[in-house]
Structure formats: C-alpha cells, structure tokens
Amino acid sequence: MKRIGIDVGGTNTDAVLIADGKVVQGVKVATTPDVTSGVAAAIEALDTAVDLGAGVDALMIGTTHFINAVVQRRNLTKVAVIRIALPATSALPPFTDWPSDLAELANGGVWQIEGGHDYDGRRFAPLDVAAARQIAREIRDLGLKYVVVNALFSPLDPSDEMAIAAIMHEEIPDVSVTCAHLLGGIGLLERENAAILNASLIALAEETIHAFEQAKSEVGLSAPLFVTQNDGTVAEAARAAEYPVFSFASGATNSMRGAAYLSGLKEAVVVDVGGTTADFGHLRQGFPREANAVVHVGGVRTLFRMPDLVSIGLGGGSHVDLNSGAIGPLSVGYRLSDEALVFGGNRLTATDIGVAAGLIDLGDRKRLAHISADQVRNVLRRCKEMLEENVDRMKTSAGDVTLIAVGGGAFLVPEELQGVGRVVRVQHGGCANAVGAAIAQVSGEVDQVFQGVTRSEAIASARKLAEARAVEAGADSESLALIEAEDTPIAYLPGNAMRVRVKIVGDIRSTRIRKSNKEEVTCQSAS
C-alpha cells in the first residue's frame, strides 16, 4: 500500500511517500502563492527521488489555505443568511459580534423568517414557506450564490432547514446552500457563524481542490484525492470542497498525529517548528488534546472541535535582531531560500543563526562571518526561553514531559530544556505534518434518535452502527476508536427519546485500498 501525504504550510509544502507503513521518502519545497504549483512541485520532487510508479493508492492533502483566508480576510464570498427562528432571536441578528471587516466581506444580506423547533422537538412557530420563496427570489436577483439556512434547534430537528434549502434550489440556479445543523450542535449563534464561514469559503475551496486535482493529473497520478480534517480523518475531495471549515485546523492535527506515528509515543508535548511559527500541542492517547469549548476563528466565535494549540512567532524564517537577541514574530516565510543570508539574501533569519551555531548545514556559511559566537549564543538563549515558556503552558501537571520536536525548524530546539525530561527527534520529523496527512484515518458517523431504551443502550447501539459504517468506509476493524459521543434528550417525544451522535475512526485497511486501486487501474486501461 502506497500513500502520498502532503501538507501545505505557510512557508513549505511537504510531501511524503508511505509504503506499507514506512516512510519511504520526504521532500520539502517552497509553498507558492497559488498553493497548487507548490503541490505539483512537491509531487514531482517526490517522483524524482523515488519513482512513484503506478501503485499510489491515495493522495492526502492537508492545507491551512481556508483558515488563512479567514484570518487574512481574502478570497471570501458574500453569503445570504436566512435564520428561521422568528418571533425569537431577532434582537441578536446574524453577524452579531463579528469583526466588522470580516462581516463586510461575508455579509451578502440577512433575512429572518418564522419557523424552527423547541428543545423538546415540538414546533416553535409555523414555517413561513411563502416568505422563504420571496426571499429566494430576492437572493437570486442580488446575484448571490451562497446561502446559509439556520433554524431554531435544527440540531434536534433539521427539517425546516432542509425544506428552505429545497426552496432555494428551486428558485436559484446553481445555488449552494449550507445547512447549519451539519456544521454545529446546540448554540444558535455559534452554529450560524460556522455555517457562514463555511459558505463564504466554498468558492475558494472548490477552486483550490480543483487545482489540487489538476496538479495531481499533471504529474500523472491517478489515485483518489482526499483532504484531511480537523479530527485526523480524511474526506473525499468533493465533500471537502463543500465543508472547508472542517479542514481548518488539519495542519496542526496532522503534525501532531505525524509526530505520534513517527515516534511511537502517545503521551507527549509536540512542538512543530515551521518557517514562520512554532506550534505547541499536547498528545493524549496519540491524538491532540482539544481546546476548551469556544474557539475564535479570525475573531468569530465558533464551537469547532480543534486541537488545543499555542502558536508563537518562532520559525526557521523568523527575523533576528542581533542587538537585542530578539527572534520573530516577523518571518521571511516562503521567501527563505531567497532572503536568508546563507542563501545570498540580506535578511538575518533564525536559519542563519542555526547555520552559524553548527546546528544545521545549509547554504553559504561564509556569509555569516561577521556574527560573533556571543551573538549566536544570545539568540539561541532567547529561543530556548521561548520554547520553555510555551512547553510549560501546555503542561497540565508539574512533572517533566517528553517533547517531540518536529518541523523544518526543529534544529532550533536544544537538547536540554527546563521542564522537559527528554527531547525526541524522529527521522522524517521535518515532514511530520505530511506524514500525519498520509496516515489520516477514515470515520463512521451516526446521528439518530433513539426511543424506548436507556441512555447507555442508545449510545452502545449508536456506537455499533458507527463502527459498522467505519468498516464499510474502509477502516480496519482492529483499529476502531470512539472520538465523539454526544446525546441530547428530546423530552417531548415519548419513551425517553434522545438524539445520539457518535463518531468512530479507524486506520485505513490496506486490502480495501488495494482493491479500489485495482478497479481504478482497470478503468484506466479500459479507457
């Protein structure tokens, strides 16, 4: 079984080839402004290093492209938002508590209509279908193509969102409707925020994933494309394009999962030192520890399940000031290979300091002759302090932790750090994020109302069903693990009714991949 994992970071695009559970080769190329030519270059570099041949089973890409678009306020599309909750909730309309610059980019108009449900499953107000049809025409006349529908208590009963989505499809050609109940649970505003961010990113996601597909075929790969998700699983390309917010934090998840895989450790602090930032996370049972309830994305409040991360401006491309010994937060980013002193540029970076200190051998060392040993020590001391402070922030108890240092800038992590028992470095650690993408898992989900059984019986049945779905999706039945379980009582329905959501993940079963690959090869030769 061969899989290619690619991680598109702000500075580097990393790619690895994994065959039968072993990393065969890792490559690192500069991320390009258009993202996709960097992806193509990475696959080509991989192909040059090891002949990929025809046997690649899957291409898995992790990208921070979508979350960066929100943070940097670019490539966002205007969205029409329909909230189905009148006569309630109108005092806090959609886009309340959004940063105004972001709201301006995403807000294509807000409509509120009657409808929705109560906590117990009863109808809250009759659904105003006539108003929805009128609104659909207004949206069509405004030329808006992306619509969010969010109904009161839709995670319990999504029927109103689905009914209004159907009307949008009838009235607006080529419309794309994001139903909020698919993006979040109870919490009307947070669910709506997630849905709006999602809808405003779909155009970019479609374009990006299309370009990934193109890059893939340009280098002659026929393997299916998957995009990695926040929870360490993968989604097929088409689904990923529809739900870009689910891949928001996949870069961090990938690097932590990759660190766990390469080191064989399940409990450790991970630091991924890239070109621009160092990200600190905490592995628990091989998965990143999740952040507490509310996560702000680009200033917008959401309830996404994301890894608990601390990110600081420290990386291989960080600017260095010799006088003060300060590093970052500014970075030369993907221009490292042009701008760093050792590469003939004019900017002193953390990479130059690493070369001067003999931590890494890159470029032309003679260009650093003017830097004194004291100055180098001074900068490295500052770097050590920054690392120690943030490892400590990730800790939950006072004892020493094991630190796995990965990423292209991991040479900046010294062997001795206060509060760290040992620093673990792994082969291919520079591409841990791409490894994490390559080993991403498949999932099986259940979201269903159960009646006439106890809570534990309901969760157990949901779990069984989700496990079966994961296996059906290609998971190895030996590797299944529960990663999400949530139950919400529906008091109004008889028989102790409750809605149960369960998510199971498992490693991709190799036979399945082989089989689907054979089918693909057959298709190719037939065409």
Place this chain on the structure above:
Amino acid sequence: MRQLSAEDIEALSVGAWILGTGGGGSPYHALLSLRRFYNDGVRIDLIDPDELDDGDPIAVVSVMGAPLVFQERLVDSRLIARAVSAMEEHIGRKFKAVMPVEIGGGNGMQSLLAAVHLGIPVVDADAMGRAYPEAQMTSFAVGNLAPYPLTSIDPRGNEAIVGKTASWKWMERVSRKLCTEFGSIVATCKAPRTGAEVKAWGIPRTTSKAINLGRAVAEANRKHLDAIAAILKAESGKQLFFGKVVEVERRTTEGFLRGRTVIEGLGGDQGAQVQVDFQNEWIVVWCYGQPIVSTPDLICVLDSESGEAIGTETIRYGQRVTVIALPASPVFLSPRGLDHVGPRAFGYDIDFKSVFRS
C-alpha cells in the same frame, strides 16, 4: 446612584458568570445586547438599596428556564421589559427601579436590559447572591414575603399572570409549568417588592460585587497573573480541586438541566477524582462518596487557565478546570435559610457543612 460604564458592563458579565455557579445561563447574549445599546449611547444607572424610599415599588426580574434552551433562543430585551410592564398593568403602579432575582449568570444582566427600555435605575441587590434554580430559593422566600403575583412572557404573544399562590413552592410549581409549556424559557417579573422589603431581605451590593470580580479577572489576565488566585482573593474563596473533565452526563427534565460531571485530578490532585452534581447550578461535590462541599456555599467550576466560569450546559470532556468555593450570603446559613437552599432542598440527604467554617 452611579452610572455604569461600558467597562462595568464587560466586568459584570464575567463576574455574574462566576457567581452563576454553573447556571443562570451564560451572560454572553445579554452582554452582546447591552453592547449594542451602549454603542448607541444608552447608559444605565445603578442605585444603592440604601437610597430607596421604603414605599418605592421595585420590580424583580429573571429569565426562567433551561440554560441549554438559552443557547438557541438567545436574549431579547423587549421580553424582559414587557414582563415588567405587564406587571405594572396588573398592579396598576409604575416601578421606581428594577432588580435581578439572581446576580448569577445572564440573569445578573437581565435587569439592565429591562432598565434600558423602562428608563429606570437598577438596584444594586438581588435575592440569591448567586444563581439558584427555583422560585423559593430566594432571600425573599426565607423572609416569608408574599410570593405572588408573577408575569410570564413568551415571544409568540403568550402572556400569563399567576395572580395568587399559597406558597413559594406553589409559585415554583405553577410558574415552572408555564415555563415548560412556553418552551422552557420565559421572561418573568416576580412578586413586586417595596424599598423597605429590599432593604430588609435583599442581598445588598451584589452587582457591584460581580463587577469587582470581573475587574479582578480582567486585571489578572492583562498582567498574566493567576486569574484563579485573583478570584479567590477578591471574594475570600477556597480552592477545592484541579483536574480534567472525564465524564459529563446531562438531561433536561421538568424544565431543568440535571446531571453530573466527573473530574480527574491533575497536579497536586493527581490520583484523586471528584463528581460534581448539578441542577442548572453546581449543587454538591463528592469525593469517594463523601460530600466535600454543597449548596449554599457557592461552587464554581472555572477554566484553570483564564479563570472564566464554565456552565453546566457547556462543560465538556477534556476541559481543565479548577473547582472553588465562595462564601454564601449569611441569610441562607440560618436553619430557615438551609430549608430553602441547603442540600436537602435538592434531594440530597446530607447535612450542610460550610467549607468556610471547618
């Protein structure tokens, strides 16, 4: 009387959430609503109970219901104002000021939202000093003041008045039924009080207390100091446990959110485990079958990092939390007070022993 600043409103939301002891609903939506008014130039006055005349009619307000429902139905200031004006129509008098029944959670700010529309000041007092789930769990009930009338308002044009009940418990039963029918969330105006009653039985200066707590947290976070320590210092509290949430079980029954959470110890508490039971608010903390703290002591579960309070409806697996206790208002420590809000009032057959009197 003093005017509340925009910073006071921000601090109040943080402090009220801590005093909410897990319930009362998150003040976030009320804060958003108040920010909108403050941005439009509206200002609210806070009046000390000592400044009230004995005969002044005072409205007592709250939004009743299940915190989980608040997450969907949000906050509408017009409803709480309507609850007060419906009461004015019923009793035929205009109120001089409005006060919260509970300072804890979103209800600590509902009186401000009512005040915006009614143009009257907010009294710096409440009847719980925290949040409690039921109508008879107030200092007014301990003082045996009249439990009626009550107005109950729903956004769909349903308005109900409970004209008379035989006791506070009957008021709880009847008003809860209305609340559940209306979707487990209603805006209510409780039995009107006089200035004299507020001075005799209200818990004074709790809005100021919440603002001070909020300011202490904000300052600690600004200076990168320990926010938990700042809270304990500001209110003479006690730290009880530090750990990670490993289990949450909740169910919505009879208009309440009930359940329990299990926290596994970290740091100095490594190896130990506690269970925290809740009925909207945190009620009892158990350690190996023994209660280590219970109501009326205030039990607060806080984010260990930021000091931010965590609600019973939002607490979830994996969170790192610190459990602390804050002292209760003296009115609840009498035998009569404990009848209303002690552990037995919540169905726990255990004696109350304050962690502040050991």
